[in-house]
Amino acid sequence: MAANNNNHPPESRVKVGIIGCGNISQTYVKGCRAFPILELAACADIDLSRAQALAKEHKIPKACTVEQLLADPDIQIDINLTVPNVHADVSLAAIAAGKHVHSEKPLATTRDDAEKIITAAKARGVRVGSAPDTFMGAGIQTCRKLIDDGAIGVPLAAMATMMSHGPEGWHPNPDFFYKVGGGPLFDMGPYYLTALISLLGAAQRTTASVRISMAQRTITNAARFGEKIEVETPTHIAGVIDFENGAVATLITSFDTWLDYAPRLEIYGSEGTLSVPDPNTFGGPVRLLKPGKSWQEMPLTHSYAENYRGIAVADMAVALESGRAHRANGEMAFHVVDIMQSLGESSAAGRHIDLGSTCERPAPLPTGLKIGELDR
Numbered sequence: 001m002a003a004n005n006n007n008h009p010p011e012s013r014v015k016v017g018i019i020g021c022g023n024i025s026q027t028y029v030k031g032c033r034a035f036p037i038l039e040l041a042a043c044a045d046i047d048l049s050r051a052q053a054l055a056k057e058h059k060i061p062k063a064c065t066v067e068q069l070l071a072d073p074d075i076q077i078d079i080n081l082t083v084p085n086v087h088a089d090v091s092l093a094a095i096a097a098g099k100h101v102h103s104e105k106p107l108a109t110t111r112d113d114a115e116k117i118i119t120a121a122k123a124r125g126v127r128v129g130s131a132p133d134t135f136m137g138a139g140i141q142t143c144r145k146l147i148d149d150g151a152i153g154v155p156l157a158a159m160a161t162m163m164s165h166g167p168e169g170w171h172p173n174p175d176f177f178y179k180v181g182g183g184p185l186f187d188m189g190p191y192y193l194t195a196l197i198s199l200l201g202a203a204q205r206t207t208a209s210v211r212i213s214m215a216q217r218t219i220t221n222a223a224r225f226g227e228k229i230e231v232e233t234p235t236h237i238a239g240v241i242d243f244e245n246g247a248v249a250t251l252i253t254s255f256d257t258w259l260d261y262a263p264r265l266e267i268y269g270s271e272g273t274l275s276v277p278d279p280n281t282f283g284g285p286v287r288l289l290k291p292g293k294s295w296q297e298m299p300l301t302h303s304y305a306e307n308y309r310g311i312a313v314a315d316m317a318v319a320l321e322s323g324r325a326h327r328a329n330g331e332m333a334f335h336v337v338d339i340m341q342s343l344g345e346s347s348a349a350g351r352h353i354d355l356g357s358t359c360e361r362p363a364p365l366p367t368g369l370k371i372g373e374l375d376r
Contacts, residue, residue: 013039014317017069019090020081021045021054024104024309028079029058031310035372037317038310044069066090070097076320077102079313085181088113091128095120100320102129102313105190106340107333109181114337118330127320128330132191133312135198136327136365137282138305143267143274144364145301147199151288152269155200158249160192161262166255168229169220175229177255178217183233184253185340188280192251192265193336194328195279199267200243202335202358207351208239208343213256239343244358251343282308303369315374322376327362335359 016038018025025043032038042062045051055063062072069075070093078094080087080103088108094101095117107130108114121128134140147155162184167174176182197203212231219227235255242248252262265276275287275295283305286298304311312328319326335357342353366375 012321013037014077014320015039015041015075016077016079016313016317017042017044017072017075018054018079018081019044019066019069019094020083020104021050022081025054025081027307027309028081029054029060031308032079032313034308035310035314035317035374037321037374038314041075042069042072066093070094070099076100077313077316079310080104083176084109084186085176085179088117091117092120095124095126095128098124098126100127100129100316102316102328103131103333105131105333106186106337107330108337109186111338111341114334118334121330127316127326128333129312129316129326129328130330130333131309131312131328132194132279133309133315133328134191134279134282135195135362136304136311136315137308138300138302139277139282139284139286140195140198140279141302141304141365142284142286142298142300143276144199145367146274146286146288146298147267147269148364151272152267152274153271155245155247155267155269157247157268158196158200158266159263159268160196160249160265161252161260162188162192162264163252163254163257163260163262165258166217166235168217172221172223174217174219174221178229178231178233178235180232183235183237184255185234185237185343189251189253189340190333190336191279192253193339194332195265195276196241196243196249197332197335197359198362199276200245200247200249201361202244203241203339203355204244204358205242205352205354206239206339206342206346207353208237208346210234210237210344210347234344237343239346241339282306301367302365303371311374318374318376324376325360325363329359329362331357331359332362
């Protein structure tokens with residue numbers, strides 16, 4: 001991924017700062033620097049040494065405390081890459097400081113906290129965005145174009161599955177995956193739900209069954225082999241989501257399975273089936289099945305097939321200049337949190353849950369964009 005910050009007028013570049021210098025920050029640095037409109041001005045972490053290390057490695061002008069970054073009047077957008085259970089606190093602090101904020105997923109770990117973020121941003125007159133931005137990649141944008149062009153007719157249903165045996169075998173500190181606000185749904189569900197909203201539009205009700213399959217999980221990575229984790233959140237969630245356009249989606253997220261052959265994401269239409277690529281990625285493959293035909297791999301129609309995490313930050317920056325809506329916006333991120341919490345509430349109540357939120361289907365990206373470009 002080549003950085004290219006030379007073809008945008010310096011006076012119109014938007015200064016951004018990163019809060020949280022963990023592993024994902026490396027990807028965001030590279031992604032943001034692919035977009036000339038962004039100027040990565042500072043990074044911060046509660047552990048200052050981590051911010052200093054990131055700044056040194058990537059030649060970021062300033063490493064500082066979180067408080068110093070929030071107080072910097074030149075930084076317009078804060079990128080919140082902290083751990084999920086403090087997403088809300090950090091985003092609210094950025095909003096209070098008058099900053100636009102883009103958060104890693106999920107926007108918050110509860111509906112109430114997500115609503116506080118949206119309400120505070122509206123009151124302060126700033127924008128909120130949230131990962132994932134993978135739906136802006138070439139793979140899902142190609143699927144969006146195929147659906148909009150009528151390649152599968154009327155979308156009728158969808159199947160989305162994220163099934164694994166959990167992160168305790170590979171993640172160095174997997175504890176938070178099994179605490180409230182974690183689990184397979186809040187960890188990986190935003191990728192699948194955001195893709196579905198991009199392809200089908202907003203949801204209107206949910207129903208689900210959930211369970212904690214094992215009260216304890218055993219860490220099997222080398223550094224902490226044999227340690228136990230008390231499980232506090234559901235690890236297998238089987239849900240049904242009714243969309244406003246009439247489509248019905250089945251969603252399964254699980255840390256309780258071994259290998260599976262279920263599709264990552266498929267959309268079933270009146271005139272064909274669309275196999276959507278892994279929504280945790282930006283590229284393909286995209287495959288189309290028409291009646292009486294074999295699966296056909298479709299050429300990607302859009303740019304950004306590589307890992308361009310940070311494209312949503314650039315999209316927000318362009319939107320600030322042009323006045324248009326940004327795509328990975330707070331309303332859609334709130335709708336995702338609302339869906340996820342409603343799935344759990346549905347299981348507990350033993351009934352459908354009508355959603356209290358909705359959102360606009362984000363605008364598709366135009367074809368023909370060069371890397372580093374976004375539409376105005």
